[in-house]
Amino acid sequence: MKQSYFLIPYLNFVALILGPVNFAIGASVPKFDVAVIGSGPAGLAASIGIRRAMGDISLAxxxxxxxxxxxxxxxxxxxPAFNALKALDPSGTLETNVIKGGQQRKTFRMLDMNDSVVTENAVDPDSKQVVIAWFQLQKVLKSFLSQNTCLASKEEKGDDFLYLGKELESLEEKDDCVHLKFRCGYECFAKIVIGADGNLSQVRSILFEDEVFPEYAGSCIWRMFLRGSYDQIELGESNVWTGDGKVLAIQKMGTEGDMRLYVSGQCGWPKDELHVLDRKRYIGVEDGGETGxxxxxxxxxxxxxxxxxxFPSKVLDFAKExxxxxxILEHPIYFRPVNRPWGVGRVTLIGDxxxxxxxxxxxxxxxxxxxxxxxAHALRLHGLNPEALREYEKERQPRVNKIAYAAIKASGxxxxxxxxSANPFKMNDKDLFSYIMSYSQDDVPSSLS
Incomplete structure (x- = not known):
């Protein structure tokens, strides 16, 4: 990552273009303690943990x-998800809100391509198997952060920590901070930067120029929420059909008056036909650009x-109707090989x-x-510095690498x-399953304690 200073613009026409919030005459570029790039579940969960551990810091x-x-x-x-949510908020409020925002799974049913039931299991409510729309999970996490935030300015409330329409362009580290520039012209400084910007992470591509794009995993996925009356399953039931190296899944979700059928399908896709598929990003507006x-x-x-x-015509016919x-979201499945670095200097990465x-x-x-x-634990222990980020990476990588290696191998x-034998819904490796499910972490200590 480059190391350089930059000149603060003072000209009136520059201030007019970039906006008075960013570049009022005589004002310095904003400096935050923490800048998080990406407002998906990863970025918002990281923000919740950092806010709890570090208290009255400025976070954007x-x-x-x-x-x-x-x-x-x-x-x-x-x-594993609920153990982590409980560690982020030991009061249980965040965990409860996520459960309320989603749908508790009541029955899981696996079928073959001929629609014959292979296994059917009632789900123990205490096991907390919850399905939730990605955007609803984002909404729940954002709401929790809004209600529990403590910003640098005491007059700021609600969602003032969230800066929309800010696509990262560059990162430059100098001395005790990082200079961030966004394509809209906005600029700021931050003591540390957390890259939570998903599968096509701009933060990663800046830090590691040879890792601009992840590796193709050999399959494609389609996902859609369909509105309409589908009476083949009940609310809370999950049906999954597998066979021929394919998975087709449905789940009824929602409330009375707002019922939806979630449909997803994943199967192999030729690498030389990737140009046919619609997008590269996993999440994003359909902007018609290179990745949209x-x-x-x-x-x-x-x-x-x-x-x-x-596969069963009743599902396919419902989708057609x-x-x-x-x-409908359509994209290839990608992965990043294990044992790759996650950060440099005052910047680190989380999630995808x-x-x-x-x-x-x-x-x-x-x-x-x-x-x-x-x-959050690392920052609480070491402060807002590179040492904390390297300790976080060192602590997390062994577990992540073990799970990632198994997932990549089985997917192929x-x-x-x-x-x-690699059917993802059979989970034949009992030791790995136990390793994944039994993991827990200490509660993030509150800065108020």
């Missing part, structure tokens, strides 16, 4: 999108239907930006929550080689 969350929209798919949360969506829902639907020919009620793995173990969001707990075996 920067988001490339101009508004928070109902984008993304469904997130499945089990004990450029095609219609119907285009995506047709690829989805063709890929899942031979109601596809115009949803935004640090260790993106295929979704076959449903551990992407839980690992990001665990990252947030570990990062199932979706590419169609090896049924």
């Amino acid at each position: 969350v920067f988001e490339r999108s101009s508004e928070l929209r109902e984008v993304g798919g469904q997130v499945g949360l089990t004990s 969506g450029t095609q219609s829902n119907q285009d995506r639907l047709e690829r989805f239907l063709k890929s899942f020919e031979g 109601h596809y115009d009620s949803a935004s 930006a640090a260790h993106m793995i295929p979704p076959n173990m449903a551990m992407g969001t839980p690992l990001a929550f665990e990252d947030s707990v570990s990062l 075996l199932y979706y590419q080689e169609k090896d049924e």
Whole structure:
């Protein structure tokens, strides 16, 4: 990462263009204690942990999108995620809010391509298996942070920590801070920077120029929330069809008057046909740019239907009838190889930006929550400095690398080689399953204690 100073602009026309908040005449560029890049669940969870551990510090969350929209798919949360949420907020309020924002899974049913039931299990409510829309999880975390924030200016309230429409352009470290520049012209300083900007992390691409783009995992996923009456399953039931190296899943979610059927499908996809798919980003507005969506829902639907020919027609027919009620997200599955660095100097990464793995173990969001707990502990112990960031990385990488290696290997075996022993819903490795599910962390100590 480059090391340099920059000149603060004082000219009136520059202040007019960049805005009075950023560059009023005679005012210095804003300086925050912590800058978080990305307002998804990873960035917001990290902010919650940092706020609890460090107290009255100035914290800013920067988001490339101009508004928070109902984008993304469904997130499945089990004990690792809830153990981390409890560590971030020992009062249990955050955990309760997430459960209320989602849907407690009541029944899990696995079927084959002929629609025959392979296994069917009632889910113990105490096990806390919850499914929640990505955007709803974002909303719950943002609301919690808004209500529990303590900003540098006592007059600031609510969502003033969130800076929308700020797409990162560059990072430059000098002495005891990092200089951040955004494409809109906004600039600021921060003592430390947390990159939580997802699978195409701009922070990572700046830190490590040879890792601009992650590696292709060999499969594609379609995700959609369909509005309409689907009476084949009850609220809280999950049906998953597997076979031929493919997975088709549905889940009824919502409340009376706002019921939706979540549908997702994942299967192998030829690498030389990647240009056919709609987008590269996992989450984002359909901006028509290099990484955004450029095609219609119907285009995506047709690829989805063709890929899942031979699976139960009742699901595919429902998608055909109601596809115009949803935004269909289509993208390749990527991963980052294990044992890659996560940070340099006063910058570190969390979540997908640090260790993106295929979704076959449903551990992407839980690992990001665990990252947030570990990062908060490190900052509390060492302060806002590089030592804390390196300690966080050192503590987290062994667990993440072990899970990531297994997820990457199994994903390739199932979706590419169609090896049924690697079926993600059979979880044949009991020792690994126990390792994943039994993990817990100490509560993040409150700065008020």
